[in-house]
Amino acid sequence: xxxxxxxxxxxxxxxxxxxxxxxxxxTSPKKVTDALAEAAGEDIEVHINSGGGSVFAxxxxxxxxxxxxxxxxxxxxx
Numbered sequence: 001x002x003x004x005x006x007x008x009x010x011x012x013x014x015x016x017x018x019x020x021x022x023x024x025x026x027t028s029p030k031k032v033t034d035a036l037a038e039a040a041g042e043d044i045e046v047h048i049n050s051g052g053g054s055v056f057a058x059x060x061x062x063x064x065x066x067x068x069x070x071x072x073x074x075x076x077x078x
Contacts, residue, residue: 001073004035004046006061010053026053029060036068043071049078 008025019026027050036044046065052058065072 001043001045002035002039004032004039004044006032006046006048006050008050010050010058010061012054012057027061029057029064032061033064036064039068039070041070043073044068045073045075047075047077049076 006027008027009019011019011026011028013028013030016026016028016030065074
């Protein structure tokens with residue numbers, strides 16, 4: 001089982017580079033969809049530790065997770 005982390009502020013994919021530049025923990029739809037593509041249908045466990053952020057980016061992440069072909073288990077870790 002592969003682990004996908006959703007940690008830090010939820011941001012639009014276009015903003016990821018600036019958060020990464022300053023070392024600020026973040027999750028964007030691109031990071032999640034890339035992780036799902038790597039998993040290639042394998043069962044995944046999603047660990048969530050986020051105070052929130054962009055509703056639109058969160059909705060995009062949600063859509064990616066519900067359309068994933070493998071089994072998805074969600075764990076709220078913080």
